Amino acid sequence: MNSDWSVVITGEQWGHLRGHLFPGDGDEHGAILRCGIASSPRGTRLLVRDVVLALDGIDYVAGIRGYRKLTAEFVADNIDTCARESLAYIAVHNHGGIDSVDFSGTDMGSHERGYPALLDINAGVPVGALVFASNAVAGDIWTSDGKRHSASLRVVGRPQLSLTREPVPAKVADPTYDRQARIFGDRGQAILASSKVAVVGLGGIGSLIGEYLARLGVGELLYIDPDRLDPTNLPRVVGARRSDVVPLLQDESRPRWVRALGARFATQKVKVAARVARQASRKVQITTVARSVVETDVAALLTDCDHIFLAADSALARRLVNSVTHQYLIPNTQVGSKVSVIDGQIADIFSVSRMSIPGSGCLQCNGLIPAWKLTEEATSDVQRRRQRYIEDDDIHAPSVITLNAVAASRAVDDWLMTIGGLTQSGASADHWVSYHPLTDEVIEHEPAKSTGCPHCGPNRFALGDRAQLPTKPS
Incomplete structure (x- = not known):
């Protein structure tokens, strides 16, 4: 057979x-x-x-x-x-x-x-x-x-x-991973080596996740992000070099048209992430896609992954990954950090990691894919712009590498415990947690589930190749 x-x-x-x-x-x-x-x-x-x-x-x-x-x-x-x-x-x-x-x-x-x-x-x-x-x-x-x-x-x-039909002996782990194999065992390291994991969004958080996965010994990585680096990415994107942003052309003193030319020649974020991953692992297989995840042929690449880390804040990307999770039974973790500013004052700061398991509460059920944002992104070029939390498109969102690291580390840790079989039996299917440094609180959230949800409900659940994903033509 x-x-x-x-x-x-x-x-x-x-x-x-x-x-x-x-x-x-x-x-x-x-x-x-x-x-x-x-x-x-x-x-x-x-x-x-x-x-x-x-x-x-x-x-x-x-x-x-x-x-x-x-x-x-x-x-x-x-x-x-x-x-x-x-x-x-x-x-x-x-x-x-x-x-x-x-x-x-x-x-x-x-x-x-x-x-x-x-x-x-x-x-x-x-x-x-x-x-x-x-x-x-x-x-x-x-x-x-x-x-x-x-x-x-x-x-x-x-x-x-x-x-399986009978126990499959695990190969002795590569000595490079000796210290972590003492936690996960040879079998756990073999699971990592055979895993295919996607990272959607290779900015501040996604670049950290990409490096963590490569250093852990994940066998195959899929990186998706349409954007190129700009000078404000240098403090947060892992592996970014000054030369990647063509500083002579993108200096603030340059005319707008010169800076636009520099932006066109800046290094793609997926290429920076791949460079970092290859420095960490000689064996990792990497596929980079410098396009939007909501394009039909790009979305199809997600459908045979073992896990998806969603580090892009586009509502269209959230909807797409959310649908893949429940249509193809592929878990995802949505990861983010946010600094909210109201009237010039910091109102809230938090990092969040939301692991969603197929068949349980999803991003749509919990109001995290707002219809107004989908409409806005579908009728403009918003989805191609950098992640922002302030309405003025000319102002970058507040962001700090330490907040990103908290979210990225928590997300990858939860995934590791899950695939390594270390999560205790009886643990909740989903694990949604946020960290609020202003109040020093760690809050666990119990996601809701709606039986009629168009993402995790019967209209899409486990249909695989038979149903269409919510994409746009390439």
Whole structure:
């Protein structure tokens, strides 16, 4: 079988499914997963949209050839729904055991008798099965080209969890990372090395995040930002050099047209970030895109990442990343720092890190993508301008590297604890926290969730490639 397939499920869904399969009775139980599909060069992901639990004795009954089976009616109802909505159909049951599992001969015979017909009913959209042990999963996914694929399971919750057919030995970590491998272990370092992470916005905060990720040993980085450096970026953007801003042309004493020419020749922020990353890691793969993330082909690059750090304050960028998170089941962390000025006086200062897990409260649900700002950005060139918190476009927003560092460090720490499996079980799905240095307060926020939300609700959730993202043509 081919093994470049995975099933992705949210932490909440996994809690329901695991509780049903392993209630403590030592018996076998069943369910069906209805999944959206996302394909990329890294493989095919089946995104769990619905977990349909099979009721014991009603939907999951004694079998003729095997111990238990899903009833024909239960299968028919679910395959019809999948066919109607172009979703993949995955039957689920459990075996005994802990760290390894496989289908029985009876299971495989059942697949060979039934899955060709189900594949026809589902108009060629994949069908298949998963079998679970306590800490393991095996998959048998059938596709219209006549191939069968094994599959792993990824739980995008806090902590993050990956299940395979049997334990996969971790390579001994590169000695360069010895000090951090003492915390995360060889397996944790291997997770970092295999991760693909995006940073959207490479200004004061994003440049710090980019450097942190490279120094941690993340294997693949995607940097997206349309802007070039200007002289006011030098105190805050990691790795920025005076030569990057063409100081002879951008000096305040120069005529406006000369400064505009200098701005055109200044170094792109993504190139500065890539330079810093390559100084930190010889092995990191870096893709830089000096364009807006809301352009269709740029947004598509986000859809096979493992995590997205959003350090751009555009409402259009927030909406796009928010949609990717829930449509493709890819967690994101929105990061920022803000100095509010009212009548010339500082009213508030804070740094914020908001990690959003698919299926839980999102930026839209919590009023962080205001409609007025979307309208303004969609009808002007606001989204191309630098981040500002003051209405006058000729005045730069207040910003300090230390505030940015607080937000960036908290965001990357939360992500590290999550993927490294160090977040305690039972931790909230989302982690939103703000630091207010004027009052020395650290405030944790519990994000709200709206069931009818157009971003994290049923109109988009886990649809993968089947739905369009809120982008603009390139």
